[in-house]
Structure formats: C-alpha cells, structure tokens
Amino acid sequence: MKxxxxxxxxxxxxxxxxxxxxxxxxxxxxxxxxxxxxxxxxNDNGIIEIIExxxxxSIKTNSHIGRIKIGNLQINISxxxxxxxxxxxxxxxxxxxxxxxxxxxxxxxxxFSFFDLLILELYIEVKxxxxxxxxxNYVPQEGKLQNPKGRIDFAKLCKDGGIIEAKLPCQxxxxxxxxxxxxxxxxxxxxxxNLLMDEDLRIRIIRLIELLxxxxxxxxxxxxxxALAINNINRLTxxxxxxxxxxxxxxxxxxxxxxxxxxxxxxxxxxxxxxxxFETLIYRLLIDHCEGYMIKSQHNMYNMFTYxxxxxxxxHKSPTxxxxxxxxxxxxxxxxLDAKYRDLWELNLPSNMLYQxxxxxxxxxxxxxxTILYPTLNDGAVIQKLDIKDPIRNTKKAQVILQPxxxxxxxxxxxxxxxxxxxxxxxxxxxxx
Numbered sequence: 001m002k003x004x005x006x007x008x009x010x011x012x013x014x015x016x017x018x019x020x021x022x023x024x025x026x027x028x029x030x031x032x033x034x035x036x037x038x039x040x041x042x043n044d045n046g047i048i049e050i051i052e053x054x055x056x057x058s059i060k061t062n063s064h065i066g067r068i069k070i071g072n073l074q075i076n077i078s079x080x081x082x083x084x085x086x087x088x089x090x091x092x093x094x095x096x097x098x099x100x101x102x103x104x105x106x107x108x109x110x111x112f113s114f115f116d117l118l119i120l121e122l123y124i125e126v127k128x129x130x131x132x133x134x135x136x137n138y139v140p141q142e143g144k145l146q147n148p149k150g151r152i153d154f155a156k157l158c159k160d161g162g163i164i165e166a167k168l169p170c171q172x173x174x175x176x177x178x179x180x181x182x183x184x185x186x187x188x189x190x191x192x193x194n195l196l197m198d199e200d201l202r203i204r205i206i207r208l209i210e211l212l213x214x215x216x217x218x219x220x221x222x223x224x225x226x227a228l229a230i231n232n233i234n235r236l237t238x239x240x241x242x243x244x245x246x247x248x249x250x251x252x253x254x255x256x257x258x259x260x261x262x263x264x265x266x267x268x269x270x271x272x273x274x275x276x277x278f279e280t281l282i283y284r285l286l287i288d289h290c291e292g293y294m295i296k297s298q299h300n301m302y303n304m305f306t307y308x309x310x311x312x313x314x315x316h317k318s319p320t321x322x323x324x325x326x327x328x329x330x331x332x333x334x335x336x337l338d339a340k341y342r343d344l345w346e347l348n349l350p351s352n353m354l355y356q357x358x359x360x361x362x363x364x365x366x367x368x369x370x371t372i373l374y375p376t377l378n379d380g381a382v383i384q385k386l387d388i389k390d391p392i393r394n395t396k397k398a399q400v401i402l403q404p405x406x407x408x409x410x411x412x413x414x415x416x417x418x419x420x421x422x423x424x425x426x427x428x429x430x431x432x433x
Contacts, residue, residue, distance in 0.1 A: 014074045017061050019274060020347060021077075025057040028073075035071035038268075042068070047271055048075065063341040065114055066253065066271035079274055080343075080377055083110035085411035087117045092414045093281040096121045096242060112198060115253070115270065118246055119192045120201060125243040126185055126208050134182055134212075135237050138173040145170050177215040181240050184229040186212045187221040188247030195250060195270050221251055275341035279324055282339045282373050282405070286325060289420075289427035299326035299333070304363060323360050323370070327431055335431050336360045336370045344374045344402050345381035354400060358388055361398035367433045371401040377408055403430055 017023060029052055030036050039050040048068065049060040057073075065077045079086065087109055090096065112120065142153065144165070150172025157169055189209050196202050219225060226248050233241050255266040279297075286295045301321040327335035338360070340353055353372065360370035381404035388398040413419030413426075 012072050012074050016076045019061055019079055022060045028057045031071040038070050063275040064271045064273050067269040069268035081407045085408055088411040088415050093284050115195045116198050119196050122246045123204055134177055136175050136177050137179040138175050139179050141174050142171045178217055180229050180232055182216045183219045186216050187219055191250055278341040279339045285427050289424040294328040296326045298322050321359055334366045336366055339373050343376045345376045345378050345404055357400045361400055368398040369401055369433050371403050373403050373405050375407050376404045
C-alpha cells in the first residue's frame with residue numbers, strides 16, 4: 001500500500017469523464033489537507049462531487065465541464081456533444097462570427113475542447129479587430145511639460161510653491177491605443193493560454209499578444225476591469241463586445257466566488273456550467289422562431305409565496321419563483337418554460353426538478369402546464385408528460401412536460417440554408433399544451 005501511494009504522489013493521475021458521469025477510484029485517497037479543502041469547496045459550490053470513502057474516491061459530475069487538478073489528481077470533464085456541432089451551437093447562441101469564417105482544414109475543430117472552441121472564436125475576433133485597426137481613445141494624462149497643453153493644474157502649482165522650473169503641471173488628454181478595452185483584450189489573450197490545449201492555436205494567440213503588447217499595457221484581469229471595459233463599449237467600439245464577452249466567460253470559468261461574495265478561489269484548471277450555455281441557446285431559439293410572441297427570460301412570479309402576517313419574525317424576503325422563460329401573447333403569460341442541462345431521456349428526472357416545475361404548473365399562470373426543455377443526442381427521444389393529480393379525487397390539476405431538444409439536429413438546422421422553417425416548426429411545438 002505504501003509503495004502504491006508513493007507512485008501516485010510522484011505522477012499525475014488523470015481521469016477522463018463526461019458530464020453527468022460517475023467513477024470510483026479504487027484504493028485512492030486525496031494526498032493532503034489542501035486537496036481535501038479544494039474538494040470540499042468544489043462540492044459546496046456544486047461543481048463536482050468528490051467524496052472520500054473507505055476503499056477509495058467517488059467522483060460524480062453534473063452540468064459543469066472543464067479540467068480540474070486536485071493534488072496529483074487531474075479530472076477532465078467534456079460535454080457529450082463536441083467538435084463542429086458544438087461550435088455551431090456556440091456560434092449561434094452567443095452570436096459569434098459566421099461559421100464561413102472557419103476552415104475545418106485550418107483548425108482541427110473536431111478535436112477541440114469546449115474552451116478551445118471559445119478561444120478560437122476569441123482569436124478570430126481579436127485578429128479581425130487588429131486587421132481593421134484597434135480603437136484609439138482619449139486617455140487623461142497629467143505631468144509637468146515645457147510646452148504646456150490642456151489645462152494648467154494650478155492646485156498642483158500652488159502645492160509645489162510656484163514656478164520653480166521651466167515646466168508647468170498640466171492635465172491633458174492623449175489619444176492612444178493603451179486604454180481599458182485593448183488592455184482587457186491583451187489580458188484575456190494571456191488568460192486563454194492557461195486554458196488552451198491546441199498547440200497550433202496557442203502559437204497564433206502568442207502572435208496576437210506580441211502585436212498588442214507593442215502599444216498596450218498588461219493589466220490584472222478582474223471583474224472590475226471587465227465591467228469597466230463593458231461600460232466603455234459604445235457605438236464606436238461595439239465591435240469589441242463579442243471578444244469582451246468571451247473573455248468574461250473565460251475569466252468566470254477560472255475561479256469560484258465563495259459564499260461571502262467577496263473572496264474568490266482560483267482553480268488549478270477551469271470549469272464552465274453548460275446549463276448557462278443551454279439557457280442562452282434556448283432563449284436565442286425562442287426569440288428567433290416564436291413570431292407573434294414576446295419571450296421574457298427570468299420571469300419573476302411575484303406574490304406566489306408570501307409570509308403570513310405576524311409570522312415572519314426575522315423579516316425575510318418572500319421567495320419569488322423565477323422560470324427561465326415566460327411566453328407572452330397580447331400581454332398575458334401563456335406558457336412557462338425552464339431549461340435543464342440534463343438528458344432526461346437517458347437519465348432519471350430528479351425530484352427537485354419535478355417539484356420546481358410542478359410549482360410553475362400549479363401557479364395558474366398560462367395553461368396549467370410547465371415545460372422542461374432538456375438536451376439530448378438520442379434521435380429516438382420523444383416528448384413525455386406527467387399529470388399532477390388531486391390524490392383524493394384522482395382528478396388532473398396540472399401537467400409537467402419533458403421536451404427533448406436534439407442538439408445535433410439543432411446544429412444542423414441553424415447552419416442549413418433551408419433549415420429555418422423546420423427549426424421554427426420545432427420551436428412552435430414547445431408552446432403546445
């Protein structure tokens with residue numbers, strides 16, 4: 001046993017898994033307290049379940065994908081859909097550049113990981129910005145100048161005791177490429193090198209970094225700097241929006257914000273919740289193919305739950321259910337939909353998902369139904385329905401609908417010249433009772 005443990009400590013043990021997968025590592029234990037603390041943080045944040053048991057280590061994945069290193073254990077989690085179909089879905093969901101810009105011969109897309117695909121799109125966006133010329137903004141400057149310009153800083157002049165040299169303190173503006181948008185681009189490209197697996201793309205990214213570094217300073221990437229960059233996007237710089245959005249995804253995938261909302265734990269690796277991507281994809285499909293309806297995301301169902309007067313001693317805020325999408329027609333909500341990134345054709349329906357959708361269905365909003373939209377790659381997957389009944393009278397009160405969304409089919413239709421009509425027909429069926 002001691003000999004086996006020594007071998008394990010000297011080398012990295014790699015485990016390759018898929019989303020919603022499980023594995024048991026026989027006779028393996030986390031090497032130290034630090035690894036155990038990392039596993040606990042990952043468990044507590046719902047990233048991955050890692051439990052030490054008597055005879056080994058139990059690992060269960062969910063909707064998160066990526067690469068995580070804990071001690072000498074590296075866990076690679078990949079989505080079931082990969083390669084070109086995944087890239088087509090990413091491009092459509094996030095509004096990336098047209099797929100015609102991509103040559104599958106030039107880039108080995110079928111072998112790319114999820115993050116390589118995102119970084120490929122970042123490379124294309126930044127390369128396009130450089131080809132057309134990165135923006136130059138007026139940046140405030142101050143300093144002592146022999147030839148004054150801008151505004152003389154009289155407060156600084158008085159503080160210095162008057163004119164003591166042949167220079168005047170000035171506040172002025174310089175038009176430069178070294179501003180927050182380009183700085184975030186450069187830092188985002190540097191971050192992508194930590195997440196990238198494809199070596200050819202790595203070389204291309206390094207070339208962009210070298211070009212940008214000639215006129216742009218490197219800064220520490222943070223939520224504040226990314227937010228500042230987003231706030232600086234206007235009609236003149238809107239071409240930066242997609243690149244900054246990708247950098248934001250990469251940054252958020254690189255760490256976990258802890259419960260206090262102030263501290264941030266950085267992973268040895270990265271992870272991304274595919275549920276966020278699936279929600280964005282479904283929203284885009286609904287917006288594009290539900291003509292005559294208004295789609296509202298994250299619809300608040302106010303006043304469904306309220307504390308009884310006199311029985312809320314701690315003055316808690318009443319909980320507000322929030323379905324992912326509300327379909328509205330003529331000012332009225334006619335359908336509630338929720339996106340769940342779990343293949344409910346291949347896997348069981350968890351109780352918490354059923355109870356959540358049952359609340360939506362019983363709310364009286366719409367047609368007393370609520371629909372779970374879930375991803376699948378199984379061509380045989382069909383719609384399923386669960387009636388919610390009065391257990392005494394055995395009468396139907398509401399209904400939960402399980403609606404499969406075939407990702408391979410969606411990828412094919414959104415890139416087909418004649419696929420829009422069929423895609424619209426499929427989406428319209430999601431609204432049927």
